[in-house]
Amino acid sequence: MKSPFSTVADVFCFVPDLVAATTWYTERLGVPPALQAAQMARFDLGPSSLTLHRFDEFNTGGPAGCVAYWDVKDVDAVVAEWGRHGATAHRGPKTIMTGERLCQLLDPFGNLIGVRQAAPDTVRK
Secondary structure, eight states, X not given: OOOSOOOEEEEXXXXXXXXXXXXXXXXXXXXXXXXXXXXXEEEEETTEEEEEEEOOSSOOOSTTOEEEEEEOSOHXXXXXXXXXXXXXXXEEEEEOTTSOEEEEEEOTTSOEEEEEEOOTTOOOO
């Protein structure tokens, strides 16, 4: 069986103060966010991204506050398959404003694994 995962596309870090975190990361990374919205700021870093997301009812920060998102061809197929084996959808699946489809899966051991499907008709640089 071939793995549905390819590369780590995006690591999400959940923060209580998005403005302060965006400023801090901009200074550390030496680049401004490539995309900003009310709830998030995304830094494009080579083939991967680092996304800061405001705390919400699903995720808070701390040592477990980052979630790596793996590229997959079909988020819904992965969610269905993993769900048959004890994983549950923690956040999503949903299509976000960039057209990407995301889901965080909670595995049977309490870990979050993110899966990401590229927006239709886009190629990540």
